[in-house]
Amino acid sequence: MTTERPHRIRTFRDRIAASPDAILVLVVLVIFMDMMIYGLLIPVFPEYAPRFGVNESVIGVVFGVYAAMLLLFSIPMGLLSDRVGRRPLIVAGMLLLALATALFGFSTTIAHLVVARTVQGVSAAATWSAGLALLADTCDPARLGEKMGVALSAVGVGTILGPVAGGLLFEYAGYTATFIVPAVLAASVGLAVLIAPLRTCRPVGGATRSSMLPRGALLPLAACSVVIVAVSGTYGVFDPYLPVYLHTVFSASPATIGVVFAVLAVAAILAQPAAGRIYDRYGGSRHLIGGGLLLSGAAIVAVMQAGALPLTAVAVFVLGIALSCAIVPVMPLLADIYRDHGSQGAAYGIYNTFFAVGLSAGPFAGAVLAGRWPLPAIFLGLAAFLGVTGVLSWVAFGRLGRR
DSSP: TTTTHHHHHHHHHHHHHHHHHHHHHHHHHHHHHHHHHHHHHHTTTHHHHHHHTTTTTHHHHHHHHHHHHHHHHHHHHHHHHHHHHHHHHHHHHHHHHHHHHHHHOOOSSSHHHHHHHHHHHHHHHHHHHHHHHHHHHHSSSHHHHHHHHHHHHHHHHHHHHHOOOOOOOOHHHHHHHHHHHHHHHHHHHHHHHHHHHOOOOOSOOOOGGGGGGGGGOOHHHHHHHHHHHHHHHHHHHHHHHHHHHHHHOOOHHHHHHHHHHHHHHHHHHHHHHHHHHHHHHHHHHHHIIIIIHHHHHHHHHHHHHHHSSHHHHHHHHHHHHHHHHHHHHHHHHHHHHGGGGGGGHHHHHHHHHHHHHHHHHHHHHHHHHHHHHHHHHHHHHHHHHHHHHHHHHHHHHHHOOOO
């Protein structure tokens, strides 16, 4: 009896270690926690302006610190994971996320918020770069598109549940508990990654300078980067300006606007694994990426032309599917570029960096144009940009001979 129980525990641990989906589950948990806590702040941020006696522009700067840290630290964190391994970076990132979340709960000045948001952005750079690289290291390349699609779908789940959890915790448990509870959850996920009996790849040698740009990789890497910026820039424009448009045209309430954004997230949750599965089976990066961007432009035109809110929601759903088709194939394409160079950390550090570029540039470009153009014109300009980028991507990925 005494020897049977340890044997069962060892057997259970061996099954986990041998499971091809165990790493996927942990990476999904890591990404979900990051995005859930990111979204959790959304209903709480309006409270900070009166709480600390600052105007909304200061709160906007605090909110933007996350993207800035993701931009600055993603590639260094990816390269570091190539040297020391994925698990240490993921564990450190989750513990930093727990620390940042707890700091929010105990913040008493705007400086505390800046520090918390900075730590949160650094943690995201570590967990995203190392987590996606771990998935690329250990997954069968023939199924990597689907696995990456499943991992990215955790973004949509976290985006939906985060604001809901934040609002409920704030209303019923109070300000401090709103952050302490998810901080404990983030730390628990980090500890789970630490103790899980996973067969991860050990770093071989050190990441060299040349591994950042393998020979012959400049053009495919540039093509992937343009697609990443186009997709994330679309989200960067939609997140701040679609609510204004919906309120102006349809007098939509905050709850209604939230439902429209939930429709966008649900579309991504459903479409990303499917797009990855299609890519794994049939390839067709030029069709998925180019076609996805073209369809995204058409969907934005449909959003502007819709005369009723339900039709707008349908167009937004199509937009979510189209953006998913465009972004998911980029993930295995990046893995292919860096697979023979032991630099998957660099690959997904680059992904995060360009995603942050688009996410930051979208709102900035919208702010510059908003003083000159009406909102419908800005959205139609975005649609035209996506259409042109889609055509160029169709041609580029075809000529590059990418699967």
